[in-house]
Amino acid sequence: MTVRDQIRPIRAQDGAALREVRLAALADAPEAFQARLEDEAARPEQEWAAMATLHAASADTTTFLLWQNSRPVGMIGAFFDQGRRDRAYICAMWVAPALRRGGAGGRLVDTAARWLAERGASRVLAWVADSNIGALRFYESLGFVDTKERGEIRPGQGETLLAFDVAIIAGVTQVLCPLESRPQLEETSTS
Ligand SMILES: CC(C)(COP(=O)(O)OP(=O)(O)OC[C@H]1O[C@@H](n2cnc3c(N)ncnc32)[C@H](O)[C@@H]1OP(=O)(O)O)[C@@H](O)C(=O)NCCC(=O)NCCS
Numbered sequence: 702m703t704v705r706d707q708i709r710p711i712r713a714q715d716g717a718a719l720r721e722v723r724l725a726a727l728a729d730a731p732e733a734f735q736a737r738l739e740d741e742a743a744r745p746e747q748e749w750a751a752m753a754t755l756h757a758a759s760a761d762t763t764t765f766l767l768w769q770n771s772r773p774v775g776m777i778g779a780f781f782d783q784g785r786r787d788r789a790y791i792c793a794m795w796v797a798p799a800l801r802r803g804g805a806g807g808r809l810v811d812t813a814a815r816w817l818a819e820r821g822a823s824r825v826l827a828w829v830a831d832s833n834i835g836a837l838r839f840y841e842s843l844g845f846v847d848t849k850e851r852g853e854i855r856p857g858q859g860e861t862l863l864a865f866d867v868a869i870i871a872g873v874t875q876v877l878c879p880l881e882s883r884p885q886l887e888e889t890s891t892s
Contacts (some may be wrong), residue, residue, distance in 0.1 A: 706769040706805060708812050709746045716750035718766060722773035727856050733833050743882035760820055764810050767805055775805055779813040789822030810843055818867040825867055831859040
């Protein structure tokens with residue numbers, strides 16, 4: 702790619718950018734997400750501003766945005782479910798179609814996984830719709846494995862929980878490490 706893109710943690714003033722990229726994701730790939738475009742599009746501006754402010758400051762939930770030419774062109778969420786360090790998730794993953802298969806998705810996952818690991822996660826979880834074959838291949842390529850935990854993204858449409866181990870070993874965050882080839886080293890947590 703000739704134009705450089707950049708992944709940055711969300712800032713309090715990024716509410717409009719968050720709205721833009723989230724609505725683009727829902728319009729592009731509605732089957733990939735539980736949220737519906739019409740519901741998200743109806744949210745008032747203040748809600749996006751409040752979400753950006755929260756995600757910029759929280760130790761439990763955040764968003765990373767992918768930027769190109771000052772436009773948001775991708776995103777990923779990371780959060781601890783109800784603050785639990787053993788329930789660390791990535792979510793809302795999206796890369797603009799024109800940028801796909803260039804490694805941006807992998808870099809977003811890597812960035813979010815590091816954020817979670819640095820706050821105490823040893824395993825990163827991701828729900829993926831069973832019909833979303835591209836995303837399933839994508840997560841597999843990064844080393845995620847099927848936990849066999851099943852859910853429904855919407856009535857009658859299954860989703861599967863994938864997992865991926867992360868570790869902070871001797872103060873260094875090790876990510877993108879398939880569970881089956883994980884090094885047998887003792888983990889320490891920073892939190
Ligand atoms: C899934 C998604 C985020 C991947 O983003 P990306 O920037 O294309 O990902 P990468 O370029 O880092 O891909 C890394 C590897 O994943 C695999 N991969 C990615 N997309 C794939 C696809 N559609 N089919 C098969 N394998 C795929 C490939 O092995 C790829 O490496 P390669 O290009 O060298 O062959 C992107 O396709 C997307 O936004 N999809 C729509 C939204 C979505 O489904 N989000 C996930 C919700 S759970």
